[in-house]
Amino acid sequence: MNPLPGDLFARRLRQERERLGISQAELARRMAALLGTNVDSTAITRIEQQTRAVRLDEAVTAAEALGVPLITLVSDNYARENEAEIQNHLAELALAEQEWERLRQKVYRITQTIQQLSAEREHFRSHALDVNPETASDYELDPETQAALDARMRDARNKPAGEVTGPGA
Numbered sequence: 042m043n044p045l046p047g048d049l050f051a052r053r054l055r056q057e058r059e060r061l062g063i064s065q066a067e068l069a070r071r072m073a074a075l076l077g078t079n080v081d082s083t084a085i086t087r088i089e090q091q092t093r094a095v096r097l098d099e100a101v102t103a104a105e106a107l108g109v110p111l112i113t114l115v116s117d118n119y120a121r122e123n124e125a126e127i128q129n130h131l132a133e134l135a136l137a138e139q140e141w142e143r144l145r146q147k148v149y150r151i152t153q154t155i156q157q158l159s160a161e162r163e164h165f166r167s168h169a170l171d172v173n174p175e176t177a178s179d180y181e182l183d184p185e186t187q188a189a190l191d192a193r194m195r196d197a198r199n200k201p202a203g204e205v206t207g208p209g210a
Contacts, residue, residue, distance in 0.1 A: 044117075046115045047091065047094060047095065048091065049114070049115055049116065049117060050088075050095055050100060050114050050115050051088055051089050051090070051091045051095075053113060053114045053115070053117075054085075054088060054089055054095075054103060054107075054114055055089045057107045057109055057113070057114065058085075058089075058107065061107060061108075064082075065082045065085040065086050065089070066082040066085075068082075068085050068103065068106060068107070069081060069082040069084065069085050071106035072085075072099065072102045072103055072106045075102045075105055075106055076098065076099075076102050080099075084099075100114065100115075152193070152197050155190070155193065155194075156194065156197065159190060159194070162180055162182075163180075165180050166180035166181065
């Protein structure tokens, strides 16, 4: 049967206190300073002996006074749970990086296509100027599209081939 959180807290409180080499009186003094109220060392003794329940504010303050996350005082599996969470996030990160690479390549392909289409359009416009200057305006983009294209192409020219920066970069 798994121990109750109160049982774990009492055991882990003692372990962490002893690990730091401080007395119950010193822990009580530290907690009193943090809480701004008196904490009697006998309260620490009774909590560790499980003859007195710990209040939530005392549990939080005890963890703070010991310099440990509260979860370490209520879970024997904290290290395993923490490692599992790290592993989950690493796997999620690997998937996100794969997705980022796929999207980076897509952005590069689209940029290349836009550059190619723009070059073709300019070639046609240039040809139209030579053949029939009156039709050259048919190959000009509207000012808003041209401004967007110019901005994108300026960005593309300022990056090494194939490089795409991340969002907000």
